[in-house]
Amino acid sequence: MNVIEVSAEGDTLGACSAVLHEVFGYTAFRGAQADIVTHVSDGGDAVVLMPTGGGKSLCYQVPAIVRQQRGRGVTIVVSPLIALMHDQVGALHEAGVDAAFLNSTLDFDAAQDVEWRLQTGQITLLYAAPERLTTPRFLGLLDNLYAQGMLSLFAIDEAHCVSQWGHDFRPEYRALSVLHERFAGVPRIALTATADELTQSDIVERLQLQDARRFVSSFDRPNxxxxxxxxxxxxxxxxxxxxxxxxxxxxxxxxxxxxxxxxxxxxxxxxxxxxxxxxxxxxxxxxxxxxxxxxxxxxxxxxxxxxxxxxxxxxxxxxxxxxxxxxxxxxxxxxxxxxxxxxxxxxxxxxxxxxxxxxxxxxxxxxxxxxxxxxxxxxxxxxxxxxxxxxxxxxxxxxxxxxxxxxxxxxGDGVPRMACGNxxxxxxxxAVWDGTDAARKLLSTIFRAHEASGLTYGAGHILDIVRGKETDKVRQFGHERLSTFGLGAQYSEAQLRGVLRQLLATGALGLHTVVTEQGHSFDTLCLTEGSRGVLRGAVPVHLREASASPSARRTRRTSTTPVAAANLGPDAQVRFINLKAWRAEVAREHNLPAYVIFHDATLAAIAERNPASLDDLQGISGMGAKKLEAYGAEVLRVCTQA
CATH class of the missing domain: 3.40.50.300 (P-loop containing nucleotide triphosphate hydrolases)
Structure with missing residues (x-):
């Protein structure tokens, strides 16, 4: 990668800020990023919870570059998806960073080349799936790097995969405890966008990160x-x-x-x-x-x-x-x-x-x-x-x-709010209606139908009884004789289904799976401890009115212009369109998604500024030193043709 003037070891934030600006083209860190990159660059362990789109990748990419500049060696990134490593590495190459991946898409010669570059200190970040990382061959490569003091950092992305309570549990992540046990002293950063308290605790325990500093960004995505x-x-x-x-x-x-x-x-x-x-x-x-x-x-x-x-x-x-x-x-x-x-x-x-x-x-x-x-x-x-x-x-x-x-x-600003406006x-x-009466009638019907036959029944049958519909099944079980038959005739089926959903949501109603002699299974409704309060009228049930049509929302967009360019003037719109066409050609040549070359927001900023020289491109968000060198002249050419 290009040589960057890195601040002295004691000024870690300065070193990280230099990398952020020179390599990635951003002028300032967002939220907790500055604290995270400083802590990890100085060798600290971290658990990072940051929403999707919040800039998690920079939290390990910046420290990887800073630590490599300081002679610490390579950062190993644990990524669960082979399919996306190509684009992640491609994006780093576009920014001028020496990155690579080791996965099954590489042939023998290509894999050998990556391993040689890894051991000769030519790679700053290496991506690998957890299954590969824990193989004897890969661990042997890491052993050699560790012995030479050239193993800088482990970044464990999508760390919620380690937890059985996470929404995407992957057993192979459990084996990553070997990193702490085998490579003591090498810092680790575990990152995820989604983890409740139970999942966070599981991440910490399974990856042995009890002493790691925990960074929790706001989960809010206001846009x-x-x-x-x-x-x-x-x-x-x-x-x-x-x-x-x-x-x-x-x-x-x-x-x-x-x-x-x-x-x-x-x-x-x-x-x-x-x-x-x-x-x-x-x-x-x-x-x-x-x-x-x-x-x-x-x-x-x-x-x-x-x-x-x-x-x-x-x-x-x-x-x-x-x-x-x-x-x-x-x-x-x-x-x-x-x-x-x-x-x-x-x-x-x-x-x-x-x-x-x-x-x-x-x-x-x-x-x-x-x-x-x-x-x-x-x-x-x-x-x-x-x-x-x-x-x-x-x-x-x-x-x-x-x-x-x-x-x-x-x-946030420290002031709790009860409405977001978005x-x-x-x-x-x-509109809200009081469904307490309907809820009591439904629960009473479930109780009486079970009391009459010892059986439990599905939602459709219970609704038929409450609404007074004499279906074949209702007559078969004699449920037209129940005292609750027809008591809820004034409610629509949609209203009563809403009540059932609410009762299920609050635990005032349960589900029981029935298996027939033929092996078929179906779900029936049953009372729970939470039913008592509703039946007695002590727990009110308030529900939203079912709407017949979609709610009024933002004005329909009739323009096909990307949102990033929506506020540009006519001339700038033309420049933006031309820049997008040029970007598409470059992306095809490099076999990368267009946004890896430049985001729409960067193109919109260029189009608005209408640069006449390379100096005019300085400071545009997303325009790092390598991209300015590689694409600056072409960007100016496209803008002057608009």
Whole structure:
């Protein structure tokens, strides 16, 4: 890499700031970054919780460069996804940093070359998957570096994968405890965007980071607007959302099953969108092709299971949608956090229904996990359902789950707030109705139906009884004779389903799985200890009114101009378009996503400044020394042609 004038060893912050400016082209650290990079550069261990898009990678890349300049050797980055290492390393190369990866995509000669450069001190950061890192051969390479004092730092990315309580547990991460045991004295930094207190504790224990300094940034992503709607016709609702608010923009749609992925992608394509499916059932070549297209092309909608997304650095994802409810808030937060990494306006949209809750509960109940673990999973699901059913600020509730008070978090002003102004409930407060009477009638019916036959029944049958519908099944069991038959006829099915969801969310109602003689299973409703308070009228049940149409939201965008360039004048818009076309050519030549060359925000800043000389490009965010040297003349040429 280019030689950087590094400050004296005692001025670590100065050294880190020099790297930030000269290599990455940024003028100042954000939030806790300055404290983190200083601490780690000086050899301290750290556990870092920082939201997606908050700049986690700089928290180990800057110390890696500073420590390498000081003769400490190579930083090993543990990354769970082989598919993304190429782009991560490519981005560092563009910034002038000597980086490499070791994974199964390399042939023998290429791998040998990386190992030779590693042992001769020519690599600043080396990326490897946890499975490779713990092999005897790789550990042998590290032993040699350690013996020479050339092993600088271990960076463990996506550290929540080490925890059984995390939303993406990977057993191979558990073996990373060998780093502490085998390479004592080499600092370690573990990073994740999503971890509640239980997961954080598990990370610390499993990676033996009890003495590490913990840095917890605010979990708030103020640029993301949260919207959660009742699921009615999910494909119609999804298409309406995309066409009205994000036509021609990149987004991710998450589905629970592979079948739903295929159906949704096909429906979006039929509607004229460019949508690609992604799930574990597709051939590896197809998954890689679709991921590459999503990263490298504009306006692609990726329809995927949770198999897609970890480590995705695409900055201009304008929306993340869920057509099925995730398993927990950690997963929801991690997935929605892939929107708006550039800090510009983005949407997190989700549709959910009673059937989502039933399916998720069934998956938990039928899993072979210990009862205590299942109970933990149920608690996490209930927290997400409570978020979905909430009538108050979504953001306040979301942050509270992670132990943060909105407005009083690490980057807040210390003043707690009860509304964010950028979620559906704040922008369009829902009408609320008192569902206590309906809840008592539902619970009474569940009790009396069970008392009459000793059996438990599904939601549909209970609703039929309460609403007074004499179906064949109602007559079969004689439930038209129950005292609660027809007592809730004044309520719509949608209202009563909302009540059931709320009762499930608060634990006032439970689910019981029944297995038939033919081996089929289905979920039935049963009372819990929490039912007593509702039945007695001591616990009120307030619910949001079901809306017939989507809430009014921001004005529909009719322009296809990227959000980053929306405020540019006419001449600057032309320069921006030309710069994007030039960037696309460079990206194709380098086989990298366009944003690795320059972010849209950097191009917009260039277009607005209309530079006439290389000096005019100095100080533009994202324009480091290497990029100025490599691309400065071409950028000026493009701007003068506009």
């Amino acid at each position: 993301i607007r949260y919207t959660i709607v009742e699921k009615k016709e999910p494909l119609v609702q999804l298409l309406r959302f995309i066409e009205r608010e994000h036509a021609g923009e990149a987004g991710v749609v998450y589905c629970q099953s592979r079948r739903r992925v295929e159906e949704t992608a096909a429906a979006l394509c039929d509607a004229g969108l460019t949508a690609l499916p992604y799930h574990a059932g597709l051939p590896a070549e197809t998954r890689q092709l679709h991921q590459d297209r999503f990263l490298r092309e504009d306006g692609i909608v990726m329809v995927a299971t949770i198999a897609f997304g970890m480590g995705i650095d695409k900055p201009d994802v304008r929306f993340v949608a869920h057509v099925d409810m995730p398993k927990n808030i950690e997963g929801y937060y991690q997935e929605t956090g892939r929107a708006g990494r550039d800090g510009l306006a983005a949407d997190a949209w989700m549709a959910y229904g009673l059937q989502d809750v039933v399916q998720q509960r069934r998956m938990i109940d039928e899993s072979p996990a210990p009862d205590a673990f299942k109970q933990g999973l149920r608690g996490k699901l209930d927290a997400l359902l409570a978020l979905a059913e909430a009538t108050d600020c979504r953001r306040v509730r979301l942050l509270a789950y992670f132990g943060e008070v909105y407005g009083a978090g690490p980057e 979620c559906d409930n704040c922008l369009n407060p829902p």
